Amino acid sequence: MNESFLESARPGGAGRAQKETLAQLNGVSSDAKEPGVTRRSLGEPTEGLSGKGHLNEVEPLLSLRGIDKSFGPVQALAGVDLDIPLGQVTALVGDNGAGKSVLVKTISGIWEPDDGQIFWEGRPVHIRNPKEAAEMGITTVYQDLALCDNLDIVQNMFLGREPTRYRLLDETAMELAAKRTLAELSVVTVRSIRQAVASLSGGQRQAVAVGKAVMWNSKLVIFDEPTAALAVSSAAMVLELIRQLASRGLAVIVISHVLNEIFSVADRIAVLHLGHIAAVGPISEFDPQKVATLMATGTSSWSSHESDSPSDPREL
Numbered sequence: 001m002n003e004s005f006l007e008s009a010r011p012g013g014a015g016r017a018q019k020e021t022l023a024q025l026n027g028v029s030s031d032a033k034e035p036g037v038t039r040r041s042l043g044e045p046t047e048g049l050s051g052k053g054h055l056n057e058v059e060p061l062l063s064l065r066g067i068d069k070s071f072g073p074v075q076a077l078a079g080v081d082l083d084i085p086l087g088q089v090t091a092l093v094g095d096n097g098a099g100k101s102v103l104v105k106t107i108s109g110i111w112e113p114d115d116g117q118i119f120w121e122g123r124p125v126h127i128r129n130p131k132e133a134a135e136m137g138i139t140t141v142y143q144d145l146a147l148c149d150n151l152d153i154v155q156n157m158f159l160g161r162e163p164t165r166y167r168l169l170d171e172t173a174m175e176l177a178a179k180r181t182l183a184e185l186s187v188v189t190v191r192s193i194r195q196a197v198a199s200l201s202g203g204q205r206q207a208v209a210v211g212k213a214v215m216w217n218s219k220l221v222i223f224d225e226p227t228a229a230l231a232v233s234s235a236a237m238v239l240e241l242i243r244q245l246a247s248r249g250l251a252v253i254v255i256s257h258v259l260n261e262i263f264s265v266a267d268r269i270a271v272l273h274l275g276h277i278a279a280v281g282p283i284s285e286f287d288p289q290k291v292a293t294l295m296a297t298g299t300s301s302w303s304s305h306e307s308d309s310p311s312d313p314r315e316l
């Protein structure tokens with residue numbers, strides 16, 4: 001593939017420097033704690049990313065602190081604190097109306113929070129719109145809305161990012177890049193990358209959306225109910241893709257109601273209840289019953305970790 005071809009079209013850098021870093025907010029000198037993530041050059045081939053060896057696994061990619069969001073009298077999010085690390089799948093769960101979609105839309109630049117601060121790679125940012133989120137490396141994969149039905153796979157994967165340096169699109173280079181990305185992700189069920197997206201199954205459509213996120217060097221991929229409308233085999237493929245993204249070092253957030261699925265795919269879980277984070281921690285500290293209780297009541301009746309006296313009462 002012609003790297004300079006892609007380089008010319010790849011999105012710009014992440015958030016702007018602002019007054020207070022996350023390290024400072026946490027009481028750590030900014031000298032002591034560099035913004036955490038090994039930044040990828042935008043022209044760097046994605047193959048260089050595999051494995052977790054390059055990543056700083058301490059500093060989260062994304063941190064939310066005290067995020068509030070209300071719609072009139074409805075407080076959708078209340079003081080949400082959440083860290084999203086690289087290289088891991090974080091499941092976001094909660095009952096209907098708990099605030100999951102509002103939280104994801106806040107991260108994706110659709111809503112601005114009323115209060116609180118978002119940190120990206122340790123620096124405070126304001127994500128004002130979805131374009132800014134995309135430029136930072138945040139991709140949100142919705143069930144059906146992410147792709148254009150009337151365009152083929154290649155056109156979808158390059159949509160909005162066609163290179164401007166050349167008057168003519170380099171169809172061969174685009175095909176090669178799209179094909180190689182899908183092959184890397186082991187997407188084998190797509191017959192032709194010149195197939196219109198309208199003719200793809202739900203799982204295949206998500207595979208193309210994931211391929212697009214990988215090809216354009218996303219750092220955080222968010223899935224809102226990715227398997228809700230999928231057959232079992234397609235759901236398995238999408239879950240496998242989600243795991244692949246994490247093992248390539250990306251941060252992944254998955255919203256799901258299906259507890260089996262969460263326990264098969266997630267490294268961490270965050271439970272929202274009426275706009276509050278009721279619990280967050282590694283998946284090993286939860287079981288489906290505990291998650292169901294937390295989703296329904298906001299507290300856990302399960303006591304095996306209560307003696308651990310965590311410093312943050314919400315950290316289980």
Ligand SMILES: Nc1ncnc2c1ncn2[C@@H]1O[C@H](COP(=O)(O)OP(=O)(O)OP(=O)(O)O)[C@@H](O)[C@H]1O
Binds near residue numbers: 076095096098101
């Ligand atoms: N645009 C909006 N205007 C007014 N209220 C809203 C809006 N979007 C969300 N809300 C309210 O915010 C709360 C959280 O909604 P949200 O869509 O985040 O729930 P959810 O956890 O995604 O639920 P579900 O599992 O049903 O998708 C709800 O009370 C909802 O009615």
Ligand SMILES: [Mg+2]
Binds near residue numbers: 101
């Ligand atoms: Mg929702």
